[in-house]
Amino acid sequence: MIEVQNLTKRYGPFTAVDDVSFRVEAGEILGFLGPNGAGKTTTMRILTGYMPATEGRAVVAGYDVFTHPVEAKRRTGYLPETPPLYPDMTVREYLTFVSHIKAGRMNRAERDERIRSVMRKTHIEDMANRACGKLSKGYRQRVGLAQALIHEPEVLILDEPTAGLDPKQIMETRDLIRSLGGTHTIVLSTHILPEVAQTCQRVVIINKGRVVAVDTPDNLTHQLKGAASLYVQVEGPADATGALQAIPGVMRVRVSDRSSGYTGYEVESEPNRDVRRDVARTVVEGGWGLVELRPMRMSLEEIFLQLTTSEQAEEARHG
Amino acid sequence: MADTMHNITAVAGKELRSYFASPVAWVLMGFWAVVFGYFFNVYLTYFVETGMRAGMFGGPPTLHVNTDMIRPLLGNASVLVLFVLPMLTMRSYAEEKRSGTIELLLTSPLTDVEITLGKFLGAVGVYSALLLVTLVSIVILFGLGSPEWKPIAAGYLGLLLLGSSFLALGLFISSLTANQVIAGTVTFIVALLFWIINWAADTAGPTLGPILNYLSVTQHFDDFGKGVIDTKHLVFYLSFIVFGLFLTVKSLDTERWRG
Numbered sequence: 001m002i003e004v005q006n007l008t009k010r011y012g013p014f015t016a017v018d019d020v021s022f023r024v025e026a027g028e029i030l031g032f033l034g035p036n037g038a039g040k041t042t043t044m045r046i047l048t049g050y051m052p053a054t055e056g057r058a059v060v061a062g063y064d065v066f067t068h069p070v071e072a073k074r075r076t077g078y079l080p081e082t083p084p085l086y087p088d089m090t091v092r093e094y095l096t097f098v099s100h101i102k103a104g105r106m107n108r109a110e111r112d113e114r115i116r117s118v119m120r121k122t123h124i125e126d127m128a129n130r131a132c133g134k135l136s137k138g139y140r141q142r143v144g145l146a147q148a149l150i151h152e153p154e155v156l157i158l159d160e161p162t163a164g165l166d167p168k169q170i171m172e173t174r175d176l177i178r179s180l181g182g183t184h185t186i187v188l189s190t191h192i193l194p195e196v197a198q199t200c201q202r203v204v205i206i207n208k209g210r211v212v213a214v215d216t217p218d219n220l221t222h223q224l225k226g227a228a229s230l231y232v233q234v235e236g237p238a239d240a241t242g243a244l245q246a247i248p249g250v251m252r253v254r255v256s257d258r259s260s261g262y263t264g265y266e267v268e269s270e271p272n273r274d275v276r277r278d279v280a281r282t283v284v285e286g287g288w289g290l291v292e293l294r295p296m297r298m299s300l301e302e303i304f305l306q307l308t309t310s311e312q313a314e315e316a317r318h319g
Numbered sequence: 320m321a322d323t324m325h326n327i328t329a330v331a332g333k334e335l336r337s338y339f340a341s342p343v344a345w346v347l348m349g350f351w352a353v354v355f356g357y358f359f360n361v362y363l364t365y366f367v368e369t370g371m372r373a374g375m376f377g378g379p380p381t382l383h384v385n386t387d388m389i390r391p392l393l394g395n396a397s398v399l400v401l402f403v404l405p406m407l408t409m410r411s412y413a414e415e416k417r418s419g420t421i422e423l424l425l426t427s428p429l430t431d432v433e434i435t436l437g438k439f440l441g442a443v444g445v446y447s448a449l450l451l452v453t454l455v456s457i458v459i460l461f462g463l464g465s466p467e468w469k470p471i472a473a474g475y476l477g478l479l480l481l482g483s484s485f486l487a488l489g490l491f492i493s494s495l496t497a498n499q500v501i502a503g504t505v506t507f508i509v510a511l512l513f514w515i516i517n518w519a520a521d522t523a524g525p526t527l528g529p530i531l532n533y534l535s536v537t538q539h540f541d542d543f544g545k546g547v548i549d550t551k552h553l554v555f556y557l558s559f560i561v562f563g564l565f566l567t568v569k570s571l572d573t574e575r576w577r578g
Contacts, residue, residue, distance in 0.1 A: 011577075048426040051575045073428040084423035086333075088340040100329035101427045104322055147423070 001026040001155060001185040002047065007056035009042050009209075016042040018209035019056070024202075026154075029181040031200030031217075032189035039209040040189040041081060044157050047187070048078040061154045061185075074102070077153035077184075081160055083144025087133025091124060091143055094132050095150060103151040114150065122146040122176065138169040145176070156180065158188040162195060174199050229296040230267040231256070232279055235289030240265065243286050249273040262291060326429050330437020331444065334411070338445045343410070347403055351449050358395045359456045362388050384466040389457070390544050393474040396453060397540050400482045401510055407445060408489025409503030411438050412567075416497035431571045435490065435564055442486045443479075450478060470546025477543020480556035481536060485510050487563025494570040510536075 002024040009017040017039040024030045032040050046053045047060060049069040058065045061075035086094055095115045099106075103114065119125045122142045127135060132143060141164065148156060161177065162170045177199055180186060190196060196203050197217045205213040205220075213220060234240055240263070244253045249269050257264040269275045276293060283290045338344040366388045373382060415421040424434050454475075460466050488510060493502040517535035520528045532538055536559070539552040 045422075050422055050426050070428045070430065073426060076426070078422075078426045080419060080422045080426075082419045084418075084420040086337060086420060087418075088337055093336070097329065097333050098423070098427075100332075101326060101424070101429055104428075105325050 001028075001061060002030075002187065003057075003059040004043075004047070005057045007043065007046060007053050007058060009039075009046060009051070010054045015209055017046070017053070020206070020209070020211050021056075022204050022211065022214055024185055024187060026185050027182045028202060029177065029186045029188070029200045031196035031203045032187060032206060033191070033193070033196050033203055034189075034206040035191060038206045040206060041159055042209075043206070044078075044159050044187070044189060048076055048157050049073050050078075074104075074151065075154045077148035077151065077156045079141075079144045079148045079156075079158045079161055081163070083140045083147070085132035085135075085140060085143060087131065089132055090129050091119070091132060091135070091146075092128045094143065095119070095146060098147045099150045114152075118146045118149050121149065123172070137164045138166060141165060141169075141173070145173070149180075154185060156184050156186045156188075158186065160190060161188055162190070162192070170195075230269065230276060230279060231264060231292065231294050231296050232267055232283065232290070233262055233264045233292035234283055235262060235291055240283065240286060240288055243282050244279065247275055247278045247282055249275045249278070264292075266296065323430075323433060326433040327437045327440065330424075330429070330434055331440040334438055334441025335444050338407075338441065343406065344445050344448075347406055347445075348449060348452060351399065351403055352452050354399055355396060355453050356456065358392055358399075362392050384460060384464050385470050385546070389460070389466060389471055389474065393478060393544055394540075397478060397481055397537070397544075400478065400485060401514055402507070403449070404446065404482055404485040405489055405503045405506035405510060407442055408486055408493050408506060409499045410493070411442065411490055412494040412571075413496055413499045413502045417499075425571075425575065431568045435567045435571065439483075439487060439490055439564055439567075442490065443483055446482045446486060447479070450475060450482075467546075473543050473546045473548050476548065477540050477552075480543075480553070480560075481540050484536060484556050484559040484563065487560045487567070488513075491563050491567045491570060494567050494574070 004023070005021050007017055007020045008015065020039070020043060022030075032043070034040050042051075045051050047058055047065060049065045049072055052066055060072045063072040063075070065072045086097075089097065092115065095118065096111070099111055099114060103111075106114070116125075119128060122145050124139060124142050124146060127139055127143070130139075132140070135143065141161065145158070145161065148158070158177070162173050165173060174195065177186060177188065181199075181201075188199070201216060203213070203215060203217055203220060204211055232240075232244070241253050241255065244250060244265060244267055250267055251270060252268040254266045254268075255263060256266045267275070267279060276295075280290060280293055283293075366382065366384070369387075370382050412421070415424065457466075457471060485506075489502070489506040492506045492509065493499075496502050496505075513534065513536045515535075517532045517538050520531040520535075522528075523531055533555070539555045542549050542552055
């Protein structure tokens with residue numbers, strides 16, 4: 001439904017988006033994850049036809065956003081980072097205007113029904129006659145979402161849809177987005193990790209304009225956790241690698257750090273097999289003196305940090 | 320085609336609503352009505368007094384309401400246009416950029432031409448309302464005497480074209496910035512430049528002189544004031560408008576590339 005190929009956006013010497021490629025299948029919810037300034041908004045703005053790419057191609061709902069912008073836009077709903085509201089208009093006036101420019105001609109009854117149904121979906125019926133400029137942050141965001149839905153688009157692009165909402169509103173918005181998945185193809189950006197785990201089927205992690213990883217949230221967690229790992233620290237400049245390696249269920253042992261008088265090992269074991277007891281016994285029986293033993297579990301946060309900082313480390317090494 | 324019309328009217332309607340929903344249009348209309356009323360009063364008094372004096376002492380025999388009253392009145396209205404219209408167009412793009420609503424317009428299935436024409440027609444709508452206000456005074460004249468309507472119609476057509484040229488200019492300048500005040504000020508300065516450019520024509524020599532004269536927006540208005548509709552002037556104003564709108568469309572496109 002969305003196909004992005006080698007997308008690059010440069011502002012003078014600064015590269016905001018660097019050779020980004022990914023696909024989103026129909027009905028899928030894709031999370032766009034990255035720190036602020038990673039190029040999420042720029043990528044979304046290219047997808048919605050707000051700005052052209054310097055290089056590369058983006059096809060949305062079967063239409064190239066650069067060569068057939070109007071056709072692509074007709075099939076795309078977009079919620080920018082700040083909801084684009086006119087403060088003087090009431091919510092109903094605003095949605096009427098947006099329905100005119102996005103959904104084109106239709107008869108009055110049909111338009112009214114469309115507006116009512118969108119307001120129902122986003123829970124803003126109570127605010128229909130309130131001026132947009134007088135709405136709370138939460139309601140603004142919801143009117144922004146209503147605006148994105150009004151022309152019943154196949155594709156939804158949501159830039160930080162839960163930013164600035166209170167926890168209850170965040171829950172509601174996530175539920176709404178999840179309920180829209182399946183019938184809509186959704187790309188949402190966020191820098192909040194649990195959001196991705198809870199709403200998205202697939203994640204694109206982007207940092208400094210480049211895609212660092214694409215996978216399901218579960219796979220990302222598994223893959224990077226590398227089965228189950230333990231960290232073991234022993235006294236002395238000992239060589240316990242062989243002994244640890246001999247423990248049944250252990251797949252790999254690696255010296256991770258060596259400081260004055262201590263040696264740290266990373267012990268990787270088969271999934272779903274607890275080797276802690278055996279590791280402890282081996283160390284003690286070997287007479288090395290067990291200092292520390294803990295599981296190395298990575299949360300999505302750590303994966304994210306690892307991916308985005310290893311990138312920086314690599315760059316520092318090269319540069 | 321029908322879709323294009325629908326899109327243009329949708330944008331124009333939104334523009335009109337936002338002008339009248341904010342104090343801008345009303346303040347301008349009040350200012351405009353007061354100043355125009357003042358001009359009207361001055362010219363009417365002058366006209367009546369000169370007429371009476373002529374009747375009593377046998378001065379210059381014929382004063383005509385069209386040439387001696389309405390023509391200078393519309394001439395002054397055209398000066399007023401210069402001050403009022405920059406305030407009308409200054410927010411049109413600048414405000415959308417500042418508040419981020421430009422993102423809504425540019426990601427909607429609208430072409431840049433549709434957006435620009437919509438905004439232009441919205442502004443012309445408000446300007447037409449300003450002109451309508453002045454018609455009240457003219458109607459009073461019809462009650463008092465019997466002016467000819469044709470020169471008046473020509474004068475109003477001239478005002479409409481002159482103003483629309485400034486609106487196209489103002490839209491273009493507003494599309495270059497996100498700051499209303501800058502948009503308004505620069506529009507005023509550039510409009511003023513087009514206004515006074517022919518003052519240098521007499522001393523500018525045989526080549527440059529006629530060019531400066533041609534570029535002057537006032538120069539082209541004079542004939543309309545006299546009640547003459549000359550194609551030459553129509554072409555000037557229409558090309559001024561088309562060129563201004565063309566630049567606005569291009570500026571929107573450049574804005575996309577610059578991001």
